[in-house]
Amino acid sequence: MVNTKLIKDLLNESACSHNKTKKSSCDKPKPGATSGGCAFEGAQISLFPYADAVHLVHGPDTCLGASWETRATLTSYEGENNTPLGYCTNVTTQDIIFGGDKKLGEALAYIIEHKKPKAIFVYETCVTAMIGDNIDYTCKCAEEQFGIPIVVVHSPGFVGSKNLGSRLAGEAVLDALIGKKEPENVHPFGINLIGDYNVTGDMWQYKPILERIGIKVVATLSGDGRIEDIQCAHTAKLNVIVCAKSLVTLCRKMQERFNIPYVSVSFYGKRDTSNAIRSIVNAFGDAELIAKAEAIIAEEEAKLEERLRPYHVMLKGKKAILNTGGNKSWSIASALQDIGIEVVATSIQKATEEDIAIAQTYVPIVFKSPATEQPRLIDEHKVDILLAGGRSLYTAIKKRIAFVDVNQEKKVSYGAYGGLENLAIDVCAALHNPVFKLVGRSAPWEQA
Amino acid sequence: MGASLNLKSFKATTLKPLHINPLKLSQPMGATLAFLGIKNCMPLMHGAQGCASFTKVLFTRHFNDPIAIQTTAVNDITAVIDGGEKGISEAIENITKKVTPDLVGLFTTGMTETKGDDIKGATLLLKEKQKMVYVHTPDFEGGLESGWSLSVQAIISQLIAPTTECKHDKVLLIPNVNLSPIEVEKLKEALELFDFDVLALPDLSDSLDGHLGVKQGALSSGGISVADIEKLGNAGLIISIGHSVKKCGELFKEKFAQSTHLHFDSLMGLEACDAFYAKIIEYTGSKSVPNTVKRWRARLQDVLLDTHFVIGKSNIVIADEPDSVYAMSKALQEVGANIKAFIAQRSPIQEHFTCDIAVGDFEDVEYALDGAQMLIANFHGERIAHKHHKALIIRGFPNYEQVGIGLRHNILYEGSCHFLCEVNNLLGHH
Numbered sequence: 001m002v003n004t005k006l007i008k009d010l011l012n013e014s015a016c017s018h019n020k021t022k023k024s025s026c027d028k029p030k031p032g033a034t035s036g037g038c039a040f041e042g043a044q045i046s047l048f049p050y051a052d053a054v055h056l057v058h059g060p061d062t063c064l065g066a067s068w069e070t071r072a073t074l075t076s077y078e079g080e081n082n083t084p085l086g087y088c089t090n091v092t093t094q095d096i097i098f099g100g101d102k103k104l105g106e107a108l109a110y111i112i113e114h115k116k117p118k119a120i121f122v123y124e125t126c127v128t129a130m131i132g133d134n135i136d137y138t139c140k141c142a143e144e145q146f147g148i149p150i151v152v153v154h155s156p157g158f159v160g161s162k163n164l165g166s167r168l169a170g171e172a173v174l175d176a177l178i179g180k181k182e183p184e185n186v187h188p189f190g191i192n193l194i195g196d197y198n199v200t201g202d203m204w205q206y207k208p209i210l211e212r213i214g215i216k217v218v219a220t221l222s223g224d225g226r227i228e229d230i231q232c233a234h235t236a237k238l239n240v241i242v243c244a245k246s247l248v249t250l251c252r253k254m255q256e257r258f259n260i261p262y263v264s265v266s267f268y269g270k271r272d273t274s275n276a277i278r279s280i281v282n283a284f285g286d287a288e289l290i291a292k293a294e295a296i297i298a299e300e301e302a303k304l305e306e307r308l309r310p311y312h313v314m315l316k317g318k319k320a321i322l323n324t325g326g327n328k329s330w331s332i333a334s335a336l337q338d339i340g341i342e343v344v345a346t347s348i349q350k351a352t353e354e355d356i357a358i359a360q361t362y363v364p365i366v367f368k369s370p371a372t373e374q375p376r377l378i379d380e381h382k383v384d385i386l387l388a389g390g391r392s393l394y395t396a397i398k399k400r401i402a403f404v405d406v407n408q409e410k411k412v413s414y415g416a417y418g419g420l421e422n423l424a425i426d427v428c429a430a431l432h433n434p435v436f437k438l439v440g441r442s443a444p445w446e447q448a
Numbered sequence: 449m450g451a452s453l454n455l456k457s458f459k460a461t462t463l464k465p466l467h468i469n470p471l472k473l474s475q476p477m478g479a480t481l482a483f484l485g486i487k488n489c490m491p492l493m494h495g496a497q498g499c500a501s502f503t504k505v506l507f508t509r510h511f512n513d514p515i516a517i518q519t520t521a522v523n524d525i526t527a528v529i530d531g532g533e534k535g536i537s538e539a540i541e542n543i544t545k546k547v548t549p550d551l552v553g554l555f556t557t558g559m560t561e562t563k564g565d566d567i568k569g570a571t572l573l574l575k576e577k578q579k580m581v582y583v584h585t586p587d588f589e590g591g592l593e594s595g596w597s598l599s600v601q602a603i604i605s606q607l608i609a610p611t612t613e614c615k616h617d618k619v620l621l622i623p624n625v626n627l628s629p630i631e632v633e634k635l636k637e638a639l640e641l642f643d644f645d646v647l648a649l650p651d652l653s654d655s656l657d658g659h660l661g662v663k664q665g666a667l668s669s670g671g672i673s674v675a676d677i678e679k680l681g682n683a684g685l686i687i688s689i690g691h692s693v694k695k696c697g698e699l700f701k702e703k704f705a706q707s708t709h710l711h712f713d714s715l716m717g718l719e720a721c722d723a724f725y726a727k728i729i730e731y732t733g734s735k736s737v738p739n740t741v742k743r744w745r746a747r748l749q750d751v752l753l754d755t756h757f758v759i760g761k762s763n764i765v766i767a768d769e770p771d772s773v774y775a776m777s778k779a780l781q782e783v784g785a786n787i788k789a790f791i792a793q794r795s796p797i798q799e800h801f802t803c804d805i806a807v808g809d810f811e812d813v814e815y816a817l818d819g820a821q822m823l824i825a826n827f828h829g830e831r832i833a834h835k836h837h838k839a840l841i842i843r844g845f846p847n848y849e850q851v852g853i854g855l856r857h858n859i860l861y862e863g864s865c866h867f868l869c870e871v872n873n874l875l876g877h878h
Binding site: 002004007028029030031032033034035036037038039040041056059060061062063064065066067068069070084085086087088089090091092093095096103106107109110111126127130131141145156157158159160161390391397439440 | 557
């Protein structure tokens with residue numbers, strides 16, 4: 001069953017900055033004027049990176065058919081990697097009339113017999129929520145009979161946005177998995193990484209550095225994650241939220257339940273990566289750990305500066321405008337500044353109030369409506385490069401300036417120290433590519 | 449609650465109770481593409497916001513171009529208390545605040561069909577405000593092909609004005625969803641060689657062909673205009689390509705009895721193309737065809753002979769939408785290939801296959817790869833083709849890996865040459 005009270009509570013999350021000023025909670029989507037994914041997608045994004053669990057979507061084909069194997073969330077799991085696989089009960093007319101529980105039970109039995117996963121996540125969808133399938137009961141029976149965790153995620157698309165779905169996924173993990181297992185030994189500097197899905201290996205850019213400092217990653221939600229680890233997540237000493245507002249409720253509840261404090265960090269760019277490491281070690285307050293961290297930060301920064309030197313020469317004096325969403329409105333700005341680019345303005349159209357406040361500390365101009373303001377700002381400030389989602393490509397071509405697509409579908413990691421070099425490579429390549437000036441030229445039969 | 453379910457007993461079931469790595473795409477997605485083939489149209493998906501979002505992202509990545517689509521964003525409250533008309537009218541109001549569509553294509557999803565919304569009523573109520581076409585496309589039935597076909601049928605019955613006039617040289621071309629934008633254009637050009645005046649419905653050839661537009665539109669950027677659709681009634685010849693759209697042609701013929709309907713299941717390979725030109729010649733009464741057609745036929749004859757050495761000894765697994773698999777398997781069998789075919793959903797075309805065929809998912813496809821040299825499938829085939837070291841040709845939706853998908857020409861004599869050569873060359877290198 002969809003838990004309406006939980007959803008209301010999640011939308012009114014006290015740890016969200018906007019809920020301090022706004023009377024109403026997060027808005028419902030507007031018909032005819034809505035973009036962005038649904039709650040199911042949010043849950044899927046948050047949990048699919050658990051490669052040792054099977055993710056079974058209980059619904060018709062659209063929910064999964066169009067969304068499986070779409071995100072490059074990498075894993076080091078050596079068994080069968082379930083992250084790029086799609087499991088779906090493929091509910092049909094027959095099931096809608098007679099109920100889908102039997103099919104769900106059969107699907108669970110099939111998966112356990114053929115795939116032997118460490119756990120199964122079962123995702124409720126709009127249709128199976130509406131026809132009133134008793135998913136909880138079927139899954140409870142299966143869990144008892146097969147002896148592996150079967151976690152029901154009550155996040156059908158129509159309850160709200162992607163963000164809400166990711167919160168609901170966090171709740172499901174908290175209730176069904178966290179604290180269900182005790183590790184052999186508890187590390188004094190154990191942390192959980194919350195909200196990094198290891199897209200293009202972002203997490204691997206900084207995790208080895210943390211380990212060199214002497215920090216142990218107990219569990220992740222959910223980049224390169226394992227079910228057994230998340231079951232032990234309550235033994236970590238600190239929760240580290242990586243660029244994700246949506247899982248703040250989970251962290252607040254873990255603080256209440258298990259007395260684990262949390263910090264919120266970003267690993268984009270040199271300064272933010274160094275600051276993130278400092279926030280983590282400062283939270284432990286161990287002098288030796290802090291000293292070790294400073295030494296490693298200095299070493300990593302020096303190595304990076306050496307590698308970035310040729311790019312600094314090429315990028316000197318270049319001006320950029322950034323148009324992206326959420327925390328990227330400031331985190332990528334900060335990364336760009338680290339490689340020597342002047343960021344003239346950043347779009348805050350899709351940013352939270354907290355993100356806007358942070359963005360203002362990095363970038364002099366923040367703007368709300370890219371369609372009108374972007375072209376004007378490009379002219380006024382003689383901007384050299386636009387970094388945005390694919391939709392803005394035409395603006396760049398019209399203005400004959402370089403363009404870099406900063407979408408989540410990106411193919412290389414821009415995370416941490418190592419990723420910064422990738423960003424520098426892409427920006428340099430775009431700035432030096434003649435195509436942006438060439439492609440928009442007028443045809444021989446047109447008046448110039 | 450009664451006695452505990454005994455799930456272990458379910459093991460006895462022979463039929464696989466789930467899809468593992470689905471091949472199937474949904475009906476609403478097919479409807480979306482159909483409406484994108486109409487100029488200045490806004491596809492409006494009646495469902496939760498995610499249905500439209502997943503669809504938009506998939507087609508945006510597939511075509512590398514912006515995709516116009518909106519959603520009625522049904523939520524948990526309106527799902528219960530609204531019969532559809534409130535959400536739909538609100539959506540129309542919000543859409544028309546920003547843009548002025550010539551047409552809104554309204555289509556349902558699994559959720560709104562489960563609750564049984566009256567979309568016809570909602571469309572009638574909004575008649576004065578916005579021109580609309582409505583169509584029922586639940587995603588628990590059919591698939592990409594039927595969603596496209598049902599939308600075309602809805603457009604034919606709801607938009608085309610009644611007439612008894614008949615222009616013998618006016619052709620309505622109805623392509624199936626699998627034809628690429630450039631294939632639709634090539635087909636139009638092929639018919640124009642016979643002095644036909646050709647309109648395609650839907651027409652993706654100038655909306656999703658990947659052209660650099662003047663501006664970033666919120667509506668579909670090209671396609672057949674609504675005014676042209678309304679005047680289609682006087683088309684003398686209806687040509688449907690692909691079994692999934694046969695019904696569209698039949699519906700037109702029912703409505704406008706003065707017209708002639710020619711149907712072709714496929715336009716790939718020598719036999720299929722010969723059948724096409726035979727019927728066209730018969731209709732026009734001409735004795736011959738333009739020279740370019742003759743030259744391309746001769747080239748295809750040569751390609752058939754050149755490729756039969758390699759393809760003739762090969763085992764190929766094809767997985768895609770039924771009409772697409774049918775066309776490719778027929779063309780490859782002409783040069784002796786041994787084909788195992790998997791289709792995304794059941795289709796009447798199944799009976800006409802002359803090779804091994806099954807409805808399946810990518811798990812089934814993977815098992816079938818044993819002993820095959822090549823896999824032809826959508827982007828999801830890539831991982832398994834690499835895993836089992838098979839040659840891969842990407843066809844169908846989605847294709848996230850490659851560019852120029854809208855420009856791929858694999859039909860008629862010319863396109864068949866390109867297709868067979870591509871298969872041959874890849875097999876030879878593998």
